[in-house]
Amino acid sequence: MTNLKTKIKVGDQIEVIKGKDLGKKGQVEKILREKSRILVKNINLVKKHIKARKGVQGGIISVERPLSIANVQLLCPNCQKRTRIGIEGEGKNKQRICKKCKAPLASKTEVKNK
Numbered sequence: 384m385t386n387l388k389t390k391i392k393v394g395d396q397i398e399v400i401k402g403k404d405l406g407k408k409g410q411v412e413k414i415l416r417e418k419s420r421i422l423v424k425n426i427n428l429v430k431k432h433i434k435a436r437k438g439v440q441g442g443i444i445s446v447e448r449p450l451s452i453a454n455v456q457l458l459c460p461n462c463q464k465r466t467r468i469g470i471e472g473e474g475k476n477k478q479r480i481c482k483k484c485k486a487p488l489a490s491k492t493e494v495k496n497k
């Protein structure tokens with residue numbers, strides 16, 4: 384069962400529209416469908432304390448935490464605006480388009496994975 388409404392895919396550029404990272408832009412690294420969350424490079428960073436162990440240097444590192452899909456919007460690579468995703472065509476010719484400029488939203492990873 385999935386309640387994921389987004390058509391965002393890995394590799395897409397997004398902009399954060401809510402929360403502490405408001406206005407930040409980044410590339411989608413991972414989509415956690417069950418949790419309706421996505422992982423975006425350099426967004427929603429939290430500091431983690433690492434305890435020094437044998438062979439491991441202690442200290443503070445920053446790691447990305449997944450954020451809610453509701454808090455981001457796709458950034459169109461063509462018009463550079465925040466946009467909603469439309470679907471055009473049918474079957475194999477189905478493609479995502481930008482609702483603002485109507486440009487197709489090609490995903491690099493789409494080709495790689497299928």
Ligand SMILES: [Zn+2]
Pocket residue numbers: 459460461462463464466481482483484485486
């Ligand atoms: Zn556009």
